[in-house]
Amino acid sequence: DAGVIQSPRHEVTEMGQEVTLRCKPISGHDYLFWYRQTMMRGLELLIYFNNNVPIDDSGMPEDRFSAKMPNASFSTLKIQPSEPRDSAVYFCASSLAGTPDTQYFGPGTRLTVL
Amino acid sequence: AQKVTQAQTEISVVEKEDVTLDCVYETRDTTYYLFWYKQPPSGELVFLIRRNSFDEQNEISGRYSWNFQKSTSSFNFTITASQVVDSAVYFCALSESGSQGNLIFGKGTKLSVKP
Numbered sequence: 001d002a003g004v005i006q007s008p009r010h011e012v013t014e015m016g017q018e019v020t021l022r023c024k025p026i027s028g029h030d031y032l033f034w035y036r037q038t039m040m041r042g043l044e045l046l047i048y049f050n051n052n053v054p055i056d057d058s059g060m061p062e063d064r065f066s067a068k069m070p071n072a073s074f075s076t077l078k079i080q081p082s083e084p085r086d087s088a089v090y091f092c093a094s095s096l097a098g099t100p101d102t103q104y105f106g107p108g109t110r111l112t113v114l
Numbered sequence: 115a116q117k118v119t120q121a122q123t124e125i126s127v128v129e130k131e132d133v134t135l136d137c138v139y140e141t142r143d144t145t146y147y148l149f150w151y152k153q154p155p156s157g158e159l160v161f162l163i164r165r166n167s168f169d170e171q172n173e174i175s176g177r178y179s180w181n182f183q184k185s186t187s188s189f190n191f192t193i194t195a196s197q198v199v200d201s202a203v204y205f206c207a208l209s210e211s212g213s214q215g216n217l218i219f220g221k222g223t224k225l226s227v228k229p
Contacts, residue, residue, distance in 0.1 A: 042222065099209075102164050105159035105160075108157055
């Protein structure tokens with residue numbers, strides 16, 4: 001079975017540009033999570049969805065970040081406008097049920113904002 | 115408040131040595147879950163194990179073993195006869211039963227296994 005799929009794997013953009021990260025969860029998983037990983041702050045939960053509905057977005061750093069899940073097999077994380085401090089690895093994860101069910105992670109998107 | 119501490123930032127061993135990665139957690143809940151993930155140099159996060167707070171039996175999977183002790187709030191991970199392919203960053207994580215999406219990660223321990 002396919003795991004969590006993320007695209008692109010690498011993204012380099014200039015400050016002020018819009019960035020869209022994409023995620024396809026494991027089929028049948030009802031929960032989808034977006035994380036950010038930086039050296040300074042480690043792994044942080046940004047937002048998660050249950051059955052396509054955002055449940056907790058308290059980890060979203062600011063209004064420049066937004067996430068959507070239009071259907072059960074696709075989610076996006078958008079940053080507009082991007083800033084150099086947004087440079088990080090962004091992971092998407094999915095789980096069959098809510099925590100504490102196991103979250104399976106995608107390969108991540110490494111974002112560099114110049 | 116929930117918290118996960120991995121005091122060892124980096125560990126370096128020679129191949130075939132045994133190595134233990136420490137994880138200490140804090141939680142007020144009586145029902146919670148603990149996880150270990152591996153992040154190899156390629157960057158992906160690989161699930162290793164999930165343990166609930168009511169199951170204190172130690173777990174063994176091949177060269178990997180986990181020691182869960184509620185009395186000391188620890189969930190340590192031992193690799194026996196380490197191999198170069200074990201080189202990675204290992205994360206311990208905690209989730210309380212009612213928290214749904216809130217998986218709290220430790221800062222990780224970078225393990226380097228030298229040939």
